[in-house]
Amino acid sequence: MSLYEELGGEASVNAAVDIFYRRVLSDAYVASFFEGVDMEKQAGKQKAFLTMVFGGPNNYTGLDMREGHKHLVDKGLNDSHYEHILAHLRSTLAELGVGNDKIQEVISIADSVRTDILNK
Amino acid sequence: MAMITYKGESYTCEKDETVLVCLLRHKVFVPNACQSGVCQSCMMKAVQGTPPKVAQTGLKDTLVAQHHFLACICKPEEDLEVSLYDSSKDWMLAEVLEKSLLNESVVRLRLKPQHKIDYMAGQFINIKGQDGTSIRSYSLASLPTEDYLELHIKRVPDGLVSNYLHDIVAVGDSLSIMGATGDCFYTNRDQAQPLLMIGVGTGLAPLYGVIRDALAKDHTGSIHVYHGSLATPGLYYIDELRNLANEHESLSYTPCVLHGDAPEGGQQGDIQSVVRTDFPDLKGYRVYICGDPQIVDSIKKQCFMSGASMADIYSDPFDFS
Numbered sequence: 001m002s003l004y005e006e007l008g009g010e011a012s013v014n015a016a017v018d019i020f021y022r023r024v025l026s027d028a029y030v031a032s033f034f035e036g037v038d039m040e041k042q043a044g045k046q047k048a049f050l051t052m053v054f055g056g057p058n059n060y061t062g063l064d065m066r067e068g069h070k071h072l073v074d075k076g077l078n079d080s081h082y083e084h085i086l087a088h089l090r091s092t093l094a095e096l097g098v099g100n101d102k103i104q105e106v107i108s109i110a111d112s113v114r115t116d117i118l119n120k
Numbered sequence: 121m122a123m124i125t126y127k128g129e130s131y132t133c134e135k136d137e138t139v140l141v142c143l144l145r146h147k148v149f150v151p152n153a154c155q156s157g158v159c160q161s162c163m164m165k166a167v168q169g170t171p172p173k174v175a176q177t178g179l180k181d182t183l184v185a186q187h188h189f190l191a192c193i194c195k196p197e198e199d200l201e202v203s204l205y206d207s208s209k210d211w212m213l214a215e216v217l218e219k220s221l222l223n224e225s226v227v228r229l230r231l232k233p234q235h236k237i238d239y240m241a242g243q244f245i246n247i248k249g250q251d252g253t254s255i256r257s258y259s260l261a262s263l264p265t266e267d268y269l270e271l272h273i274k275r276v277p278d279g280l281v282s283n284y285l286h287d288i289v290a291v292g293d294s295l296s297i298m299g300a301t302g303d304c305f306y307t308n309r310d311q312a313q314p315l316l317m318i319g320v321g322t323g324l325a326p327l328y329g330v331i332r333d334a335l336a337k338d339h340t341g342s343i344h345v346y347h348g349s350l351a352t353p354g355l356y357y358i359d360e361l362r363n364l365a366n367e368h369e370s371l372s373y374t375p376c377v378l379h380g381d382a383p384e385g386g387q388q389g390d391i392q393s394v395v396r397t398d399f400p401d402l403k404g405y406r407v408y409i410c411g412d413p414q415i416v417d418s419i420k421k422q423c424f425m426s427g428a429s430m431a432d433i434y435s436d437p438f439d440f441s
């Protein structure tokens with residue numbers, strides 16, 4: 001069974017998206033990056049994000065991630081913002097009762113695209 | 121950069137440019153109104169090439185299967201050959217049965233369409249302006265069981281279509297309409313769920329349909345209606361909503377005005393703060409928000425932060441281009 005299936009597939013993404021997005025928007029340190037983006041479209045993107053880091057099916061390449069976040073890097077996106085997002089991801093999963101080892105797997109997937117997201 | 125071919129001519133679509141903007145930039149006319157993927161008046165068909173999936177958001181399966189897409193939200197990833205969607209069969213005439221002012225800037229029109237329109241209370245129709253090419257969307261305040269379509273139209277300063285409907289259109293005239301679409305409507309998937317309905321200005325129009333639809337479908341949970349305006353003269357249907365609230369114990373109605381005194385039972389203050397104070401915790405609520413896009417977006421965000429699930433927030437921002 002893949003990590004995505006073990007976590008509960010699409011249902012787990014749906015359960016996580018509200019909690020995760022609410023945490024991100026409540027965090028003034030990163031919230032500004034999400035300003036001015038339509039909420040519903042953004043929720044779709046959050047789902048794409050979660051599906052990806054849960055190891056689920058997606059068509060994104062590293063290059064897509066690089067391009068998709070470039071305008072944010074131009075606005076100052078750096079490693080410390082990245083750590084905040086990882087922390088919100090961790091606490092979202094903990095809130096949903098996901099075990100530590102699984103959380104660690106998700107975090108390592110999320111960490112694997114760091115150089116692309118931050119355009120290094 | 122993708123090439124867009126239309127009627128044998130090819131045009132270069134700049135990076136991040138939509139098919140609509142590209143064609144308009146090259147003086148190719150494509151009908152459009154909201155320019156944000158809502159009203160579907162800019163629908164086109166991909167004859168060659170595949171438009172990105174998001175450009176088909178909200179389209180019926182049958183239209184998707186025939187490669188239709190919305191030009192205003194289509195940023196092509198590959199070359200496309202496109203044709204205009206022939207919407208002539210979707211337009212019909214509707215006779216103006218009644219016209220009356222609801223307040224100094226909102227007129228109510230009741231229309232009798234040539235053919236019966238299938239719709240859900242809270243959806244909207246498109247109307248052509250006097251020039252026959254400008255298209256604007258207006259929400260339905262009526263119920264499908266009523267034998268007219270009811271619209272509430274606010275006069276927008278220098279607005280092309282709203283002033284035409286206010287000043288020129290008369291009882292007995294015919295309007296060109298198309299409809300209905302939109303996903304701001306009542307579903308009885310959870311009849312006990314508390315509902316919060318927030319309308320700003322003519323954002324009350326779709327809600328007036330949704331509220332009565334929910335009641336007609338025996339919604340058992342509470343229904344809280346907030347109608348906001350700058351000042352009391354900008355409100356309307358005060359008596360109608362009070363009567364509904366008197367008839368239905370589950371329903372409450374709160375008019376909100378930013379300036380001056382609120383009518384009895386109402387509150388003075390901006391509607392967003394009023395809602396924030398009255399509903400600090402929206403967990404489990406279903407929320408409907410309609411009207412001015414900026415206010416809708418910020419109330420939407422606030423309701424989400426107060427605990428409403430994204431899937432439980434329905435909104436109809438009255439986008440304009």
Ligand SMILES: Cc1cc2nc3c(=O)[nH]c(=O)nc-3n(C[C@H](O)[C@H](O)[C@H](O)COP(=O)(O)OP(=O)(O)OC[C@H]3O[C@@H](n4cnc5c(N)ncnc54)[C@H](O)[C@@H]3O)c2cc1C
Pocket residue numbers: 154158159244256257258259260272273274275276277278279280281282283302322323325326436437438439440441
């Ligand atoms: C889904 C949907 C549902 C809608 N339902 C309703 C409804 O039930 N009742 C209703 O009255 N309207 C509704 N609208 C808005 C309506 O479609 C038109 O945008 C509005 O009537 C203005 O059109 P116009 O031709 O008069 O103005 P235009 O000629 O398009 O605009 C004139 C000027 O006013 C600005 N402008 C346009 N609209 C507004 C606005 N609302 N507030 C401030 N400035 C504006 C424009 O940017 C422009 O500068 C809805 C819109 C959408 C997308």
Ligand code: HEM
Pocket residue numbers: 030033034037045046048049052053060065068069072077081082085086110111113114117
């Ligand atoms: C942890 C690794 C990350 C992954 C895997 C990831 C993934 C994604 C994905 C899949 C999208 C949707 C792209 C699309 O379909 O348009 C997206 C968009 C976005 N991401 Fe990330 N992301 C990550 C980190 C971050 C960080 C650290 C921030 C900022 C603090 C951020 C902010 C955004 C924003 C604002 C958008 C929307 C962009 C727009 O539409 O303007 N992301 N991300």
Ligand code: FES
Pocket residue numbers: 151152153154155156157158159160161162163190191192193
């Ligand atoms: S959907 Fe494209 S203009 Fe309204």
